[in-house]
Amino acid sequence: MTVTLQDVAALAGVSMKTVSNVVRHYQHVRPSTRAKVQQAIDQLGYVPHSGARRLASGRTGMVAFALPAIEAPYFAEMAALMSTEVEGFDYRLLIEQTAGGIDEERAVLQGREHGLIDGLVFQPTLLSAPDIEKLRSTTPLVLLGEIPPPPAVDHVMVDNLAAARTATFHLLQSGRTRVAFLGRNHDVGHVTATLRLAGYRAALEERGAERGDDLLIPMTRFGAFAAEAAVSDALRAGAQFDGLICFDDLSAIGAMKALARSGRSVPDDVAVVGWDDILMTQFTTPALTTIRPDKATLVQTAFSFLRDRMGGERGEGRHALVGFDLVVRGSTAT
Structure with missing residues (x-):
């Protein structure tokens, strides 16, 4: 029975x-x-009986996670963590990819999944706070990332300014004198890139280190291939640097390949720091020093906020900063 x-x-x-x-x-x-x-x-x-319980409660038991790029290792790891987290509370996860497109980000907020989900965790890259406030539906919402949220929306992020300063200080303290930044922001709408560049510049200024546009290596798009091409172009143009802060780990991996092809040794000639601590950073040669955001706490905090909102929580948006560590490996060892 x-x-x-x-x-x-x-x-x-x-x-x-x-x-x-x-x-x-x-x-x-x-x-x-x-x-x-x-x-x-x-x-x-x-x-x-989850189906009967959801029918009685008027809820679907489904939440959505909207992120820029599923193929990016950082977001893939975040999606896996979120899936495990929501399953622990008898929810299922719907993954949506915006591909960094403004129209796709608008569609996420305008409720194209209305009626299918009980809540949404969303990491936008282009929309502004007024855009988000204007477009969002009644579906409970929590934002990730660096774009400032509207007053009534919960928000979880890593302090990119502080993390970039920490990474830059690490290279300066190890004796590097010309530290370059890979990932100069050409897109004024990309808040994350802007903040990381600002943290890098602040560290150089605090320590009185060399600064200048010749230490900014531009990337028109992100990823390992773009980074490899950008560093190769910079080296051919005569760029001189002994330390390199990269926008993310994929950029660092591409940069290390370009440095090796040019005959430069990591870390003897150039020390390299990445960002995100994706799994493959432990298997590069040498292993990659990187900023490790507390991804587990980020996911747990975001879903905790979302559960509150799905449970009827109202009021002003809450803002949480999660921690980070600098994981020192062979790419900066001296």
């Missing part, structure tokens, strides 16, 4: 509402009560 919610409640000696709260991972349940209900669930072999 099918075990019901009523059976669990009777065995545990609690109300059906309490059993429902435990099954739905409602946080305001006493640990002793939760343990008693869980024991009854285990003893009876009760399996929650």
Whole structure:
């Protein structure tokens, strides 16, 4: 016979509402009560009927994660973390890719998935706060990334200014005197690139290090191939640098290939720092020094905010900064 919610409640000696709260991972349940209900669930072999519960609640049990590029390792890792996080609360994850396009970002906010999802975690790259406020639907929303949010929208980010300063200080403290930046921002709408460049410049100024446009290596687009081409062009043009801060790990990997082809050794001739600590950074030769954002906490915080909003939380938007570390490996070893 099918075990019901009523059976669990009777065995545990609690109300059906309490059993429902435990099954739905409602946080305001006493640990002793939760343990008693869980024991009854285990003893009876009760399996929650998610479809019936969602029909009764008017919810779909689905949340969306909209990100710029699924093929980028950083976002792939973020999507995997988000999928694991939402499954822990009996949700399923819908992945949407905007490909860094303004029209795709608008479509995400205008509710093209209206009726299919209960909430949305979104990392825009181009939309401004007024755009987001104007376009967003009634679907609960949490933003990731560096674009400033509207007042009523929750937002989770890493301090890119501080992280870029930390990476640049690391190279200067190791004795590098001409530190270049790969990923100069040509697109004024790309807030992340702007902040990382600003942090790099601030560190150079604080330490009185050499600065100048000749130390800014432009990339018209992001990725390993673009980085390899940009560094190769800069070297052929006579660029001189002994340290390199890269926009992300893929850029750093492309830069290291260009340096090797030109006969320059990493780290003896040029020390290289990447960003994101994607898995493959441990397998480059040498292994890549990189900024490691706390991706797990970022995802957990974003989904915690979203659960609150899906549960009826109102009011001003909350803003959370998650931590980062500089992971020092062979590409900057001296």
